[in-house]
Amino acid sequence: MSTSPAATHPTDLLLDALKRAGSPVCVGLDPVLERLPEPLKPQDATNASAAYAIAAFSCAVLHAVRGTVGAVKVQSACYERFGAEGAAALDCVCREARELGFVVIFDAKRADIGVSTEHYAAASRALDAQFTTCSPYLGADGIEPFLAHGQGAFALVRTSNLSGDLLQSLALADGRTVAEAVADLVAALGAKHIGASGFSSLGAVVGATKRDDAVKLRARMPHAIFLVPGYGTQGGTADDVRACFREDGRGAVVNASRSILYPRRAGGQSFEDAIREAACTFRDEVAAVVRPLETACG
Amino acid sequence: MSTSPAATHPTDLLLDALKRAGSPVCVGLDPVLERLPEPLKPQDATNASAAYAIAAFSCAVLHAVRGTVGAVKVQSACYERFGAEGAAALDCVCREARELGFVVIFDAKRADIGVSTEHYAAASRALDAQFTTCSPYLGADGIEPFLAHGQGAFALVRTSNLSGDLLQSLALADGRTVAEAVADLVAALGAKHIGASGFSSLGAVVGATKRDDAVKLRARMPHAIFLVPGYGTQGGTADDVRACFREDGRGAVVNASRSILYPRRAGGQSFEDAIREAACTFRDEVAAVVRPLETACG
Numbered sequence: 001m002s003t004s005p006a007a008t009h010p011t012d013l014l015l016d017a018l019k020r021a022g023s024p025v026c027v028g029l030d031p032v033l034e035r036l037p038e039p040l041k042p043q044d045a046t047n048a049s050a051a052y053a054i055a056a057f058s059c060a061v062l063h064a065v066r067g068t069v070g071a072v073k074v075q076s077a078c079y080e081r082f083g084a085e086g087a088a089a090l091d092c093v094c095r096e097a098r099e100l101g102f103v104v105i106f107d108a109k110r111a112d113i114g115v116s117t118e119h120y121a122a123a124s125r126a127l128d129a130q131f132t133t134c135s136p137y138l139g140a141d142g143i144e145p146f147l148a149h150g151q152g153a154f155a156l157v158r159t160s161n162l163s164g165d166l167l168q169s170l171a172l173a174d175g176r177t178v179a180e181a182v183a184d185l186v187a188a189l190g191a192k193h194i195g196a197s198g199f200s201s202l203g204a205v206v207g208a209t210k211r212d213d214a215v216k217l218r219a220r221m222p223h224a225i226f227l228v229p230g231y232g233t234q235g236g237t238a239d240d241v242r243a244c245f246r247e248d249g250r251g252a253v254v255n256a257s258r259s260i261l262y263p264r265r266a267g268g269q270s271f272e273d274a275i276r277e278a279a280c281t282f283r284d285e286v287a288a289v290v291r292p293l294e295t296a297c298g
Numbered sequence: 299m300s301t302s303p304a305a306t307h308p309t310d311l312l313l314d315a316l317k318r319a320g321s322p323v324c325v326g327l328d329p330v331l332e333r334l335p336e337p338l339k340p341q342d343a344t345n346a347s348a349a350y351a352i353a354a355f356s357c358a359v360l361h362a363v364r365g366t367v368g369a370v371k372v373q374s375a376c377y378e379r380f381g382a383e384g385a386a387a388l389d390c391v392c393r394e395a396r397e398l399g400f401v402v403i404f405d406a407k408r409a410d411i412g413v414s415t416e417h418y419a420a421a422s423r424a425l426d427a428q429f430t431t432c433s434p435y436l437g438a439d440g441i442e443p444f445l446a447h448g449q450g451a452f453a454l455v456r457t458s459n460l461s462g463d464l465l466q467s468l469a470l471a472d473g474r475t476v477a478e479a480v481a482d483l484v485a486a487l488g489a490k491h492i493g494a495s496g497f498s499s500l501g502a503v504v505g506a507t508k509r510d511d512a513v514k515l516r517a518r519m520p521h522a523i524f525l526v527p528g529y530g531t532q533g534g535t536a537d538d539v540r541a542c543f544r545e546d547g548r549g550a551v552v553n554a555s556r557s558i559l560y561p562r563r564a565g566g567q568s569f570e571d572a573i574r575e576a577a578c579t580f581r582d583e584v585a586a587v588v589r590p591l592e593t594a595c596g
Contacts, residue, residue, distance in 0.1 A: 032413065047424075077410055077417035083424055084386035091381055111433065112375055112407055113459040115330065119375035126345075126381055135409065135433045137454055139461030156435055161411040163437030170479055173469040178476060185464055 009195030010152030017070030023287035026071035028257030037271040051085035076108040094127040111135040111142025152201035160207025160230030183220040208236025214243035226252040232259030249290040307493030308450030315368030321585035324369035326555030335569040349383035374406040392425040402427040409433040409440025450499035458505025458528030506534025512541035524550040530557030547588040
């Protein structure tokens, strides 16, 4: 996949990649040992064997979904769990993803203050990831460093899990919810980083399971790309994600992880073929939400 | 340093360690290349050289402050920046800290949902850290896994930076601030994890620079240990931290990082001696806040 020569803004690159793939979807790499296909399961319990196994599986997934999706979201925790070997696997997977033309979202949910956030942003740059997910609890300090050096970020605004409500749904004295206040912060911080596409390099994580909220958040962050987790296994449907898009059918990238990585396999089907098939179905379901698509798959 | 044989609850271990050291303080390991003592500066720009340098410096700090402070807070970002080599350095530093008898707080500010938080908690366990710092934005899902397997955690409640106010100071419709709502969540989640000391294994990060808030938060979280950053370089004073302690002089551990790691050196003084001296001063300043202490230092 080649990118348009003019695009260097991370969101322009992302939108280009999604357009080429024909659907605003991304596949989440959340590899866990217990669910690896039998041939890839590690033979012993060392971190090195585990890291090799998840690296091999992740790269197999990348090759399986190449040409079907334009972006991948790499879950830091799955690699970090295996220490230095896991970090080496993460580096290898991110580089292979970039080599294959994917836009890479490093799903790290990091944030700190001062120079520590800059360190995290540098770590993400070293992985050659265009985007990092970050947490808004520390305010601008935990977000802005991720937008330096041409990188982009997605700040957590409304997460797909139930217990996120404990904080994100609380009503403020001014009538907003906490999530809406964070959305306003994201919109304000992102206003300085808008690319040729009209979208900012600071986007927002808005779960597919929070449809009513998504409508309101969409209105508060017109220039933010929504990264939408929770599709598939977590219960979000194609209909649920509609609210995350603007009326012009732009402005969101929908992620699926487990439903793609660990699909049901027809008898004799290779895991790679099952993954490709699941990715095509996912791509087509989401494409059908936003616009008619030519589906040249399979 | 030996621990009392009965203590296995992480907060009991922490309080034991602070008591033995004679002051409720911890030293933050936030090593950055630019500020390393001349002999330890890396000779080239590879991650390996950088990681060796920060590992060597971190271990030198551990030996310098041994016997003066009971706990160390290890800043993940400083190591993570250097990829797999940085992760190996982090592992080495945490293990050396434990070997030397320190209680280790892994300052990672992690959180995610579901199995991803469990992965992060497993990564922290693999480092043999007793505590991990975590972010509350995802609710209980981002906190509770860090309390499994006998580990403890400190959830961000009120951070020491100015831009944290953008979210944490917002007024809720019910009269609380966002930080107070998080404090109530921390108190509720922590109630299930109270040790022999009367304190929970779920503590709270409350910055030394937020004195007025600390008074209110202290009342809302009577069983939480406060991890108090911001002392020294960030502007918090001994007087400011008083509000983080309960009336009985218990319930907080005060952290200093840069003011200890990079002290002014008297002519001809080794960096190790300067660090030890800075740690002693810090220890004594904070001890003077909570109770008269025998200062056998130096």
